[in-house]
Amino acid sequence: MTVAEQIRSQFDQLTPAERELANTLIANYPMAGLGTIMELATAAKVSTPTVMRTVKKLGFGGFPAFQNALHDELKQTLSDPIDKHDHWANDVPAEHMLNQFATAVTNNLRQSLKQLDHKTFDDVVTLLTEKERSIHIVGGRITHAFADYLQTHLQVIRKNSHMLPASSGLWPHHLLNVNEGDILVIFDVRRYEADLLELAKLANKRNVKIILFTDQWLSPITSYATHYFSCRIEAPSGWDSGVVTLFLIETLISAMEEVLWPETSSRLKELEDIFDFTGRFKR
Amino acid sequence: MTVAEQIRSQFDQLTPAERELANTLIANYPMAGLGTIMELATAAKVSTPTVMRTVKKLGFGGFPAFQNALHDELKQTLSDPIDKHDHWANDVPAEHMLNQFATAVTNNLRQSLKQLDHKTFDDVVTLLTEKERSIHIVGGRITHAFADYLQTHLQVIRKNSHMLPASSGLWPHHLLNVNEGDILVIFDVRRYEADLLELAKLANKRNVKIILFTDQWLSPITSYATHYFSCRIEAPSGWDSGVVTLFLIETLISAMEEVLWPETSSRLKELEDIFDFTGRFKR
DNA sequence: TATTGTTTGTAAATATTGTTACAAATATTG
DNA sequence: CAATATTTGTAACAATATTTACAAACAATA
Structure with missing residues (x-):
């Protein structure tokens, strides 16, 4: 369940100021949540404690926890679509030199090209x-x-x-x-x-x-x-x-x-x- | 000029520890730079001052300035509907020989190993x-x-x-x-x-x-x-x-x-x- | 080999951020 | 309309992050 989905699903239980926040967050998602809690509060024209209360209401331990969730999501979105085959060779254990080397080599290639x-x-x-x-x-x-x-x-x-x-x-x-x-x-x-x-x-x-x-x-x-x-x-x-x-x-x-x-x-x-x-x- | 390009262009002027940092940064770009300076330092196995010095060397006022640059870039990338993520090399069209060859080579490897x-x-x-x-x-x-x-x-x-x-x-x-x-x-x-x-x-x-x-x-x-x-x-x-x-x-x-x-x-x-x-x- | 300069990390200081307590404002109900 | 409950923001506090100062480690040079 993404953060955006969490927000939407609990939207009706939010107070007016909290909804203001939720809206700005979704309006430019997820960028708005990547800065500091103050930046987010300013952008939503609410106070920092409101942000605080909202993220807790959504089920996060605190603002950093909330931000980490966003990061993880972003990682997924941005992650390389190039398949990471953990098994290159057939019927060979992953620890076999063939698989290890194949993984290393493709990583080398990917990183070198970057x-x-x-x-x-x-x-x-x-x-x-x-x-x-x-x-x-x-x-x-x-x-x-x-x-x-x-x-x-x-x-x-x-x-x-x-x-x-x-x-x-x-x-x-x-x-x-x-x-x-x-x-x-x-x-x-x-x-x-x-x-x-x-x-x-x-x-x-x-x-x-x-x-x-x-x-x-x-x-x-x-x-x-x-x-x-x-x-x-x-x-x-x-x-x-x-x-x-x-x-x-x-x-x-x-x-x-x-x-x-x-x-x-x-x-x-x-x-x-x-x-x-x-x-x-x-x- | 993107942060990644800035790093690449000045890579040869970096010290060993700074290169270590630059490498981890590019290896999972730009995610690695979105956390705190400490997280980045730990990921690159260098100290926080090294991160500090590097971002200053790259021309940023401090870590927050560097991070803002990444944020701005990310904003662009995320609003860009074209899926840049299918490419091996950054900022290079898919038809470029580099991408074509990379695809061919990994296919060869996969098939040979099969x-x-x-x-x-x-x-x-x-x-x-x-x-x-x-x-x-x-x-x-x-x-x-x-x-x-x-x-x-x-x-x-x-x-x-x-x-x-x-x-x-x-x-x-x-x-x-x-x-x-x-x-x-x-x-x-x-x-x-x-x-x-x-x-x-x-x-x-x-x-x-x-x-x-x-x-x-x-x-x-x-x-x-x-x-x-x-x-x-x-x-x-x-x-x-x-x-x-x-x-x-x-x-x-x-x-x-x-x-x-x-x-x-x-x-x-x-x-x-x-x-x-x-x-x-x-x- | 000693000297010098460079690179790097440790640790303290500073600044910033996140959190909490509390009071003001606003809305709600009898 | 007053009393109460709820919402919201201000301000102090605590935690964490960033930055700086300095010293140890390392490499280069004579």
Whole structure:
């Protein structure tokens, strides 16, 4: 039973001043009840004790209790409609790693998306599709695989994307090939790597645009990055999860593809022809 | 500019405790900010002064001012007849690639988990944790990155895991190092690669146990595999999504870690020490 | 390693809110 | 119309919330 229903059901038992209150409360429900008891009293043009008596009459212990009820209701109304499946896998107990991980991962995704500024996303898509800029990609110990994945896909949809060598000793040398206005994509999640930070500083000095993929605690590279994505990486284990990071990479690729479709389609065609020729793939 | 946007835009200038607060605030926005300053502090596991400082940093005069801003926003949201709550990302149209992709990915996850036999999962965990077997990992053009990711993690929690060389010409040679009872983890999604199939046949002949990660259409290697996982890879674009594949890899790793914890912990400790020594990581 | 600056929490002080007691105002009844 | 009951608001009080001051913990730097 909602607070509004409670008010309506007892409306006829209220005194004139109390009805005044009830009316203003319902008139802009539930906002009117979210402030202080004084604000509500003023809005209804009654005194605070009247409010007090009314909420008690309605069955609440006091004004805070009444307000909590409103809060709980609001929570329901605003709560995510995205189903919280407590059981993802069939016939598997909820404590099974599969279910735990599925829950954690979707939470990560939901929260990361809430924090993501979509303008950042769109700006990055624009940057990455400007073909006069060349792209350079680098990752850390764990994130190296993501850098690899991004590169594999970028290669197909545009020219001039390169992986930085695995050995950090070669990075300064490689930076000579990076021009002002070029893009450096860095993956850096905890524990943040000192070499990557140095690289970012150097690149920043050369006016290279830095796009950073990091975690919710933000790598120190953030200060040097033109744009950054913070992907939540919580997992029910000692490990971190890269699922959200991968999600973002793939979404970026898809968004880029939309923009670049004319060029992409012909590149893809060429690629298919080459693979057909080499016979590496099953038809 | 909404409070949420204000938080996002200044997120990188916040201190760790302040970020903690910002995260919980955004995670269940705006409900978390509607109670008292103490409730918010408790929810975020910080002290009330931290909340105080944060809201001032965000540009509000004090907590009540901050709360009023939330109230005003909420008023807007609640009077807005358009249901904004169907979206993953805030303030982004439903047709935006971010929302489309998020929906697709969670559907993939749900469906993949429905089809997954958890006994297969548990059996694979058992197989991979038997340390007398050595593990060999190989991926295709796209899936190479996943093979890499798996290897990076396996390396930490157990001995004797190896990546097959990138060039398929070297695989037959490498197979000589693989003994009966060893494990070959293969990643093969469409378009299925002929070389990988040949490799699987050879390995099968040598009584190597094959664990296969493939898509919902099942690679031809499935017939030679001891266990296989089919991960749905549908995406709203010409590309396939590897999110479910990564999810499974990470879940496997976590499950293995649970089993192997005694050994893992000491290996992890060693690893940390080495990294500390080399100074590659920020503390 | 000592020094400095930053971050964070504890605890006291201040302000505000919620509650109660009581009296004035209003309505009700004989 | 007076007596009584009911309703309502004023003002004091108590409880709680917000803010500030300060000190401990922590990280950065020399």
